[in-house]
Amino acid sequence: MSDFLKVKDLEVIYTQAGRTVHAVNGVSLEVRKGHTLGLVGETGAGKTTIAKAILRILPDPPAKIKRGEILLDGEDLLKKPESEMLQVRGGKIAMIFQDPMTALNPLMTVGDQILEVLTLHNDYDIKTGMKKAGEMLETVGIPAERYGEYPHQFSGGMKQRVVIAMALACNPELLLADEPTTALDVTIQAQVLDLINELKEKFQTSMILITHDLGVIAQTCENVAVIYAGSIVESGTREDIFDHPTHPYTIGLFESLPNMTAEGEKLKPIAGMPPDPTDLPEGCAFAPRCPYATEECRRRKPEMKELSPGHLCACFNRNEPGTLKGGA
Amino acid sequence: MSRYILKRILGMIVILWCAGLVIFTLTYLVPGDPASLLLGKEASQETIEIKRHVMGLDKSFLGQLGSYMYNTFVRLDFGESWVFSSSVISELGVRLPRTLIVGLAAMVLNVVFGTLLGIFAGTHEGRWQDSLVMIIAMVFVSAPDFFVALLMILLFSLKLNWLPAYGIDSWKCYVMPILASSFGGIAINARQARSSMLEVIRADFVTTARSKGQKEGIIVRKHMLPNAMMPIITGVGGGLAGVIAGSPVIETVFSIPGVGAYLLSGVNQHDYPVVRACVIFFALFASIAVLIMDLCYAFLDPRIKAQYSKGKKVK
Amino acid sequence: MAKQKGYKKSSALGEFFRRATKSFSSKLGVFLLLFIVLACVIGPFLSPYGVNDVDLFNMYAGPSKEHLLGCDSMGRDMLTRLLYGGRYSLALGICASLFGAALGIIIGSIGGYFGGVTETVIMRFMDVWSALPGTMLCILVSNAMGSGFFATVIALTVGGIPGTVRMIRGQILSERSKEYIEAAQSINCSSPVIMFKHLLPNVIQPVIVTTTMGIGSTMIMAAGLSYIGLGIQPPNPEWGAMLTEGRTYIRTNPHLLLVPGIAIALTVFAINLMGDGVRDALDPKLRD
Numbered sequence: 001m002s003d004f005l006k007v008k009d010l011e012v013i014y015t016q017a018g019r020t021v022h023a024v025n026g027v028s029l030e031v032r033k034g035h036t037l038g039l040v041g042e043t044g045a046g047k048t049t050i051a052k053a054i055l056r057i058l059p060d061p062p063a064k065i066k067r068g069e070i071l072l073d074g075e076d077l078l079k080k081p082e083s084e085m086l087q088v089r090g091g092k093i094a095m096i097f098q099d100p101m102t103a104l105n106p107l108m109t110v111g112d113q114i115l116e117v118l119t120l121h122n123d124y125d126i127k128t129g130m131k132k133a134g135e136m137l138e139t140v141g142i143p144a145e146r147y148g149e150y151p152h153q154f155s156g157g158m159k160q161r162v163v164i165a166m167a168l169a170c171n172p173e174l175l176l177a178d179e180p181t182t183a184l185d186v187t188i189q190a191q192v193l194d195l196i197n198e199l200k201e202k203f204q205t206s207m208i209l210i211t212h213d214l215g216v217i218a219q220t221c222e223n224v225a226v227i228y229a230g231s232i233v234e235s236g237t238r239e240d241i242f243d244h245p246t247h248p249y250t251i252g253l254f255e256s257l258p259n260m261t262a263e264g265e266k267l268k269p270i271a272g273m274p275p276d277p278t279d280l281p282e283g284c285a286f287a288p289r290c291p292y293a294t295e296e297c298r299r300r301k302p303e304m305k306e307l308s309p310g311h312l313c314a315c316f317n318r319n320e321p322g323t324l325k326g327g328a
Numbered sequence: 329m330s331r332y333i334l335k336r337i338l339g340m341i342v343i344l345w346c347a348g349l350v351i352f353t354l355t356y357l358v359p360g361d362p363a364s365l366l367l368g369k370e371a372s373q374e375t376i377e378i379k380r381h382v383m384g385l386d387k388s389f390l391g392q393l394g395s396y397m398y399n400t401f402v403r404l405d406f407g408e409s410w411v412f413s414s415s416v417i418s419e420l421g422v423r424l425p426r427t428l429i430v431g432l433a434a435m436v437l438n439v440v441f442g443t444l445l446g447i448f449a450g451t452h453e454g455r456w457q458d459s460l461v462m463i464i465a466m467v468f469v470s471a472p473d474f475f476v477a478l479l480m481i482l483l484f485s486l487k488l489n490w491l492p493a494y495g496i497d498s499w500k501c502y503v504m505p506i507l508a509s510s511f512g513g514i515a516i517n518a519r520q521a522r523s524s525m526l527e528v529i530r531a532d533f534v535t536t537a538r539s540k541g542q543k544e545g546i547i548v549r550k551h552m553l554p555n556a557m558m559p560i561i562t563g564v565g566g567g568l569a570g571v572i573a574g575s576p577v578i579e580t581v582f583s584i585p586g587v588g589a590y591l592l593s594g595v596n597q598h599d600y601p602v603v604r605a606c607v608i609f610f611a612l613f614a615s616i617a618v619l620i621m622d623l624c625y626a627f628l629d630p631r632i633k634a635q636y637s638k639g640k641k642v643k
Numbered sequence: 644m645a646k647q648k649g650y651k652k653s654s655a656l657g658e659f660f661r662r663a664t665k666s667f668s669s670k671l672g673v674f675l676l677l678f679i680v681l682a683c684v685i686g687p688f689l690s691p692y693g694v695n696d697v698d699l700f701n702m703y704a705g706p707s708k709e710h711l712l713g714c715d716s717m718g719r720d721m722l723t724r725l726l727y728g729g730r731y732s733l734a735l736g737i738c739a740s741l742f743g744a745a746l747g748i749i750i751g752s753i754g755g756y757f758g759g760v761t762e763t764v765i766m767r768f769m770d771v772w773s774a775l776p777g778t779m780l781c782i783l784v785s786n787a788m789g790s791g792f793f794a795t796v797i798a799l800t801v802g803g804i805p806g807t808v809r810m811i812r813g814q815i816l817s818e819r820s821k822e823y824i825e826a827a828q829s830i831n832c833s834s835p836v837i838m839f840k841h842l843l844p845n846v847i848q849p850v851i852v853t854t855t856m857g858i859g860s861t862m863i864m865a866a867g868l869s870y871i872g873l874g875i876q877p878p879n880p881e882w883g884a885m886l887t888e889g890r891t892y893i894r895t896n897p898h899l900l901l902v903p904g905i906a907i908a909l910t911v912f913a914i915n916l917m918g919d920g921v922r923d924a925l926d927p928k929l930r931d
Binding site for chain 1: 532533537538539554629
């Protein structure tokens with residue numbers, strides 16, 4: 001299978017009051033047709049920025065895509081004129097947003113908001129469009145009669161369903177799901193996640209799932225990329241990452257999770273804080289928090305190295321795929 | 329919804345009653361006896377006493393208040409001017425259109441130009457267009473309206489001789505009063521529109537609309553504008569009441585015989601039936617304007633509408 | 644975005660001033676206002692002319708080396724009168740705004756704090772109060788109380804009180820139920836501590852902003868009041884009164900009108916610029 005979406009060496013900066021925030025620093029990733037890539041990282045690591053950069057909906061100013069390529073079926077999205085990007089957005093690539101409470105226009109009926117995206121990318125007349133929008137509502141489990149209701153009449157989970165219906169309305173080839181469950185109650189999270197998975201199967205959509213929840217990744221993704229301070233530190237298949245976490249940061253993430261099998265063991269949080277994105281360390285961004293850091297780590301930024309086919313890790317000291325205990 | 333409207337109208341009537349009470353008391357408290365002031369220094373004590381009786385001033389405070397409230401709110405009779413002995417209500421009827429023409433026209437200018445300028449500034453945030461509009465707005469917020477009016481007279485009437493400086497003889501006479509009473513409001517609306525525009529520009533649902541592939545121009549019209557308009561609409565009612573309440577000053581500058589000028593002549597000549605009637609008119613006008621705007625707001629915003637139809641009160 | 648700058652200890656007031664004067668326009672406003680205030684306070688002492696010194700040789704004189712802003716219809720030096728009158732105008736604006744804010748805060752806090760019947764009574768009373776437009780109340784009260792300084796301050800104050808009361812009470816209502824108040828209660832803070840240390844700073848901020856801005860609009864209202872023959876009257880050199888005197892000579896000597904008018908506009912402009920700065924400084928959304 002070929003890579004459907006290829007992001008190469010993407011760099012995004014924000015300029016604010018004379019300071020430069022390095023949000024994304026040379027990120028490369030691939031998504032295969034029909035596959036899901038999980039993008040894991042802490043808040044502020046640059047996950048959402050990557051997704052918005054792919055759609056080119058970053059607010060400019062302050063954000064600026066400094067370099068890189070975003071290849072969709074071999075075409076560089078960053079080189080496309082805005083008029084062609086309009087066709088891509090919502091058509092080929094759609095996005096599900098983090099907070100359903102604010103992602104919907106409070107003054108438009110939910111049906112009309114779905115209709116908007118449908119008529120933008122199809123030659124429907126209003127009547128067919130409305131029928132299709134109603135069908136989309138049914139698809140996400142909302143009765144079509146609620147077409148004419150406003151967002152404030154829906155609960156959070158229902159709103160997220162509307163957002164999902166909007167995203168999937170035009171059968172996108174790629175879905176960018178930006179923490180689609182973070183703002184929801186735990187009980188609703190599973191439902192929404194199942195719905196996304198189900199619809200993804202049904203429409204044969206590729207997906208980038210952004211989350212900080214490793215559990216969500218385990219349920220949904222074929223491939224995983226771990227991102228720290230705007231750079232990918234480790235990537236591979238789900239098995240690579242979950243069974244052989246190698247980068248000290250990935251290991252740290254797993255160790256900070258509660259372990260069901262080892263009773264009475266204390267959680268190990270990762271010491272320290274993420275670096276200031278206006279003032280990133282010269283070498284490896286994780287070095288200040290890394291128990292294995294050496295002098296070299298502080299001077300030079302490590303490159304991604306292939307440990308086993310498809311499993312890449314950016315660390316000088318870790319050259320073998322790790323084991324679950326992280327002690328290797 | 330209709331229950332809500334009814335409730336609001338009833339509340340309005342009660343408040344007008346109380347306002348009448350306040351107005352009467354405030355005019356009653358003015359030092360000096362209106363009868364002797366009216367008749368001048370030469371009048372004999374006897375004539376003054378007779379005049380006082382005719383005007384009803386010989387009654388106690390409560391007695392005067394009672395007959396005032398009864399005449400005004402039950403018989404809807406605003407009485408006669410003490411100075412001119414003419415019916416106050418018919419005089420108001422003649423003067424009202426003049427004040428309303430200026431007020432309503434100024435309000436339309438306020439909303440239209442204020443909103444357009446605010447949107448223009450908001451969509452150019454941080455660039456020179458934004459700074460320019462905001463500086464001009466700040467200047468007009470800061471300049472007293474009657475000073476702007478006098479400057480306009482200086483320029484357009486005395487230097488250029490384009491427009492008459494006073495009177496109501498032709499439509500030309502209304503140009504400067506309308507402009508002078510709208511500048512401040514345009515500036516205030518522009519500032520308000522800009523800040524609500526900025527809030528909306530950063531809203532998530534705008535990003536959603538972008539992610540759908542919607543064109544920027546349509547996003548502004550279909551998503552940003554309706555949401556940004558909401559706070560502006562809330563201000564329209566109060567703004568209109570404010571423009572009308574500012575009419576005494578503007579009507580003085582341009583010598584327009586409107587309600588505001590009527591009120592001032594009443595104040596200066598201790599002609600309290602005139603003062604009371606005018607102030608009641610201003611209060612009535614203000615409450616109606618605010619009520620209509622609240623209803624428009626409820627009609628346009630589904631969230632507020634839902635609250636009203638549930639019968640809940642919104643504060 | 645998290646920062647690793649360590650703790651920066653700075654006084655709240657210093658921080659406030661730093662933020663309030665961050666932008667160029669608010670700096671300009673503060674300096675302009677300081678300059679105007681200093682000029683009005685000190686200026687009259689330095690002037691070689693008295694406020695009411697009549698000089699019949701210099702009636703309607705235009706600006707010259709001796710009289711920088713010219714002279715009025717009685718040959719009185721305009722600059723001296725302007726600076727002297729500035730004391731009136733500024734004092735009117737500041738006193739009326741502060742007085743109104745203080746009254747509003749007191750009444751509003753009583754309503755918001757006690758709730759129940761007290762609150763209902765106060766709020767209904769405010770409804771009636773605000774049924775009369777502020778300008779009307781101002782005209783009526785000024786008419787009833789006469790043209791003294793204190794009377795004018797009261798007249799300028801009355802219109803704004805219901806707004807402040809509503810704002811304070813609304814703020815108290817929304818803040819009272821927030822979790823930081825519960826948090827303070829849960830660590831056993833006493834009621835006064837909660838009231839003054841936690842509640843008041845959060846409640847009062849919008850009032851500070853509107854009061855600052857209000858000084859400007861109050862000055863405009865004071866001038867307007869003089870213009871329609873109420874409030875402070877000529878020959879007192881209050882700016883509005885000077886403007887009123889000057890309007891008679893609009894045809895022949897427009898500088899008599901322009902000088903006080905521009906003085907009002909410039910001062911209000913400075914106050915509003917500063918007010919914008921204050922608003923930005925107090926808006927938690929805009930912090931860094």
